[in-house]
Amino acid sequence: MAKPKKTPRPKAAAPKGFRDYFGDDVTRRKEMLDAIARVYHLYGFDALETSAVETVEALGKFLPDVDRPNEGVFAWQEEGADWLALRYDLTAPLARVAAQYRDDLPSPYRRFSMGPVWRNEKPGPGRFRQFYQCDADTVGAPSVAADAEICAMLADVLEAVGIDRGDYIIRVNNRKVLNGVMEVAGLSGDDKAAERGIVLRAIDKLDRLGVEGVRALLGEGRKDESGDFTKGAGLNEAQAETVMGFLSAQRGEAQETLARLRDLTASSPTGQTGVDELETISNLLAAQGYGPDRIMIDPSVVRGLGYYTGPVYEAELTFPTLDEKGNPRQFGSVAGGGRYDDLVKRFTGQEVPATGVSIGVDRLLAALNEKGGPRPTGRGPVIVTVMDRDRMTDYQSMVADLRRAGIRAEAYLGNPKNFGNQLKYADKRNAPFAIIQGAEELARGVVQIKDLELGKRLSESVSHDEWKEQPAQFECTMTEMIPELLRRLSRDG
CATH class of the missing domain: 3.30.930.10 (Bira Bifunctional Protein; Domain 2)
Structure with missing residues (x-):
């Protein structure tokens, strides 16, 4: 008995002549x-x-x-x-x-x-x-x-x-x-419509073909660099x-x-x-x-x-x-x-x-x-990382507070097991900040805030010693978190 033919997978590509906008x-x-x-x-x-x-x-x-x-x-x-x-x-x-x-x-x-x-x-x-x-x-x-x-x-x-x-x-x-x-x-006249059409198209190509190219199209025609001949208006x-x-x-x-x-x-x-x-x-x-x-x-x-x-x-x-x-x-x-x-x-x-x-x-x-004029920053949302998956209610509550303050934010909804992947995600999202709160921070009523934009700038322009003097990660209380984020977001435009 012949094996059933597998249905081919669709090709993951936009149709020719179309594109996606991100x-x-x-x-x-x-x-x-x-x-x-x-x-x-x-x-x-x-x-x-x-x-x-x-x-x-x-x-x-x-x-x-x-x-x-x-x-x-x-x-x-x-x-x-x-x-x-x-x-x-x-x-x-x-x-x-x-x-x-x-x-x-x-x-x-x-x-x-x-x-x-x-x-x-x-x-x-x-x-x-x-x-x-x-x-x-x-x-x-x-x-x-x-x-x-x-x-x-x-x-x-x-x-x-x-x-x-x-x-x-x-x-x-x-x-x-x-x-x-x-x-x-x-x-003029209907009997000259074809010639008029050629003349109009020739004039429209002045910037591309130049005076001599247009003149050729007004006459017998023009041969381009590839050898193709375009009939002129005669x-x-x-x-x-x-x-x-x-x-x-x-x-x-x-x-x-x-x-x-x-x-x-x-x-x-x-x-x-x-x-x-x-x-x-x-x-x-x-x-x-x-x-x-x-x-x-x-x-x-x-x-x-x-x-x-x-x-x-x-x-x-x-x-x-x-x-x-x-x-x-x-x-x-x-x-x-x-x-x-x-x-x-x-x-x-x-x-x-x-x-x-x-x-x-x-x-x-x-x-x-x-x-190269003024362009939007393309800034992504603040990412609230997930250190304990059983505390997702707390993290979502934190996100809701940020949004109520007008701060674009989201909690990480992927697999939280690997913290490095969460930071990679924040980087791909062009997030300005990552919020970190594990069990130890929770017990003290604080969060760690990783200033990702500052970190990028420092890594490109300062030495290791200067980096240590301007840490891109800092700690603040829960009540200070939103005012501090607003201040820093405003600082960065």
């Missing part, structure tokens, strides 16, 4: 999101949480760089019902909410959302299928004053989380200006020069840049409207004290999403850092957004103006870590 990472992210939320709240935005699941119909065809609604998302079909999908961003759900509750919500509606989104894309280094976004949007405000406000708020957010002024720049453009350039170059020399003139339109002062853009779009009413809007944004920001050292007009900003209809903006970090090979590089973009007046229209049939920004939470957090 205590310190979660703490740092929460602190950063709390700082961002305080700025959003200060600007009058209200929090909104939407479902992680939307209908594919509600998500629509606005996924970046794809043509089919269910391409690039994690989707499934309910039996005899709609196709559903995990949200790929926080903007499409907002459009659905704005349409669904339009009679109940104030207009304009100002909201911020934070949470994970999912993309069914090929993962790679630093590119995950699940990641966090943090958005703020105004729905129902046609004035570009709403766009200027988003840009100002984004600057305040970056500084609130620890990015110093001078270490970031927010670049602002307008898709209407770009559409005007397309008209001047002879690329523009003639005059058309390509018009587009390249747009990319080089930036000047030292905003008014000079705007004047150059007016010249380039002189024959396009759409382009001229776009320049007017940029000028209004520039003036509004200047009046609030946001100069070109923080927010500047930059014609090279395109933003890849197809639903942008007006101003677009991108926040770039400019402080130097090193790549994995030790070569200097800049961190690049951590946030972007723009005006999307047609998105809610899909649900209502009526144009609803909207504008907003999305911050890449994981990317901004990685930038803060690289910058």
